[in-house]
Amino acid sequence: MTKKDKAKAYWRENIKYVLILLAIWFLVSYGAGILFKDELNTIKVAGFKLGFWFAQQGSMYVFVILIFAYVHLMNKLDKKYGYDS
Known part of the structure; x- marks a missing residue:
């Protein structure tokens, strides 16, 4: 595999x-915060409706988890x- 092919595959x-x-x-x-909120709002987490929780908090937590997943x-x-040094 040439250097250029390796870079393209990477x-x-x-x-x-x-x-x-x-x-x-x-x-x-x-999806969870807007599209499926009505279905998710039937479930409660710590006293809050799950659709509301995803719209306000859950999506931020997932975003941070996705950052760590991307780094990994x-x-x-x-x-x-x-390419590791």
């Missing part, structure tokens, strides 16, 4: 990870393609 996997994580973020923030995935990807 970038392709990086974009795949970004798109998957963005889809999860969209589903949690827009990219560290593995760097090692896979030899």
Whole structure:
């Protein structure tokens, strides 16, 4: 595998990870907070309706978790393609 092919494969996997994580973020923030809020509001967490909780707090928690997941995935990807120092 040439250096250019390796870089293209690395970038392709990086974009795949970004798109998957963005889809999860969209589903949690827009889906759970807006689209599915009525169904989720039938469930209560610590006295709050779950749809409200996702709209106000849950999407932020998931976003932070996604940041750590991206860092973990990219560290593995760097090692896979030899870009770790």
